[in-house]
Amino acid sequence: MASRGRTNPLALAVLTLLYERPMHPYEMSSTLRERGKEDSIKLNYGSLYSVIESLRKRGLVTTQEVVRSGRRPERTVYALTAAGKAEMIDWLSDLVAQPVKEFPQFEAALSLLPTLPLEDAIRLLESRLRRQTDIMQTGDAMLANARDQGFPRLLLIESEFRQALLKAEIRYIRTLVDELKSGELTGVDFWRRMDELRNSGLPREEVAARVADMIKEGTTWLDGHSND
Amino acid sequence: MASRGRTNPLALAVLTLLYERPMHPYEMSSTLRERGKEDSIKLNYGSLYSVIESLRKRGLVTTQEVVRSGRRPERTVYALTAAGKAEMIDWLSDLVAQPVKEFPQFEAALSLLPTLPLEDAIRLLESRLRRQTDIMQTGDAMLANARDQGFPRLLLIESEFRQALLKAEIRYIRTLVDELKSGELTGVDFWRRMDELRNSGLPREEVAARVADMIKEGTTWLDGHSND
DNA sequence: GCTCAAATACTCGACCCAGAGTATTTGAGC
DNA sequence: GCTCAAATACTCTGGGTCGAGTATTTGAGC
Secondary structure (H helix, E strand, O other), X not given: XXXXXXXXXXXXXXXXXXXXXXXXXXXXXXXXXXXXXXXXXXXXXXXXXXXXXXXXXXXXXEEEEEEOOOOOOOEEEEEEOHHHHHHHHHHHXXXXXXXXXXXXXXXXXXXHHHHOOHHHHHHHHHHHHHHHHHHHHHHHHHHHHHHHOOOOHHHHHHHHHHHHHHHHHHHHHHHHHHXXXXXXXXXXXXXXXXXXXXXXXXXXXXXXXXXXXXXXXOHXXXXXOOOO | OOOOOOOOHHHHHHHHHHHHOOEOHHHHHXXXXXXXXXHOOOOOHHHHHHXXXXXXXXXXXXXXXXXXXXXXXXXXXXXXXXXXXXXXXXXHHHXXXXXXXXOOHHHHHHHXXXXXXXXXXXXXXXXXXXXXXXXXXXHHHHHHHHXXXXXXXXXXXXXXXXXXXXXXXXXXXXXXXXXXXXXXXXXXXXXXXXXXXXXXXXXXXXXXXXXXXXXXXXXXXXXXOOOO
């Protein structure tokens, strides 16, 4: 298995493009942009040229020819090798079938949320909700429009997927805000006491100690739930 | 706004830990692990030491003391500065309130899916569904168990959130598989014809041309839907 | 009191990536 | 036919990240 260097999905996109026909890097970037892939695959020039060079070193693509029109920079045209085609199929199949653990920033933020005062956290979450709702509506409008134009849904599944996740996110946060406000989420009472402690300028070590205690009180639940 | 160098959320986690009390790096990593944060914030030693060094350079933490017990390596204890506390609050607030565009690998995979033969794609998606379902059940069991132990839900919101997204993902893929099988998703008919073309060893350029045509036929729908 | 695995505590180098910078050419509008 | 913005086509550098490697110490079990 040549599963080294499967970090940047942009490299996979390059392989799929060269599966269609030989291309030079700049053309790859414009094609990806035209097809709307830059919404799903992070694309920037620096990375593009360096992933292509790394594919070449690994023997997955070859430089087919170097053309020059006028005094423009040379355009190096790349083509897919047999190994490249195999790697493309293997990598893509893997991405489809194997869920990989990812670390969305907002999940990190949630895990640190009680560091902020409760009231602030609620305000910030509500502000996020408004923005998310805007994004969701724009996306839905775009999809509806595309459908009306007769654009095949097959080429929009990644956007539909993103919208589905976005909606789930919104639903979860809405519920969370409600439960924070009503205090029905267990631990919120404690959060309130923590905020009071922090406000009434007690020695920070005292506060820290109590906080640590409260967090500790129940860490026995930690058992293996690995996924790779 | 000192919003440079807000790349790795691990740095934010470090700031929140030092907000509780001074610590040395290894203790930070064990604390994060104990509290189950490594599920939500990617943690590895190499990054830990380098993000701390970068925080120090930016004046957000200071080295408080260097202790040595026995002939063990020295432990450098770090503390939060005033600027560090401000940055922590600002950064965390930002993460909570501002949705950031991310690029999950599976979304990339979906956007390239029609590169694979239809039947293979379906098989792979079904295989993913099985794995996702397993992960989901493990997660639900873990959450139920924690709740039974009296563990405060407040400290589990990031896991609840992850489960909510996972379930949405499963729902979407289930529907997608159904629609691929029934052919009710527009464009699947075209996918089938593409597969036939590729199978009946026609000149690759011929195939490529027809594929490109089909993809092009409808790219006018592309209008701005930016979010940053 | 000996052994060996696990925990403690970090270091290092190779690779990867982002984004600003560079230089030319085309083409729309006056 | 001149100008200037947009498109074409990359290059370079600095910083970030990963994961394997190193070296000591504790402690459980025989």
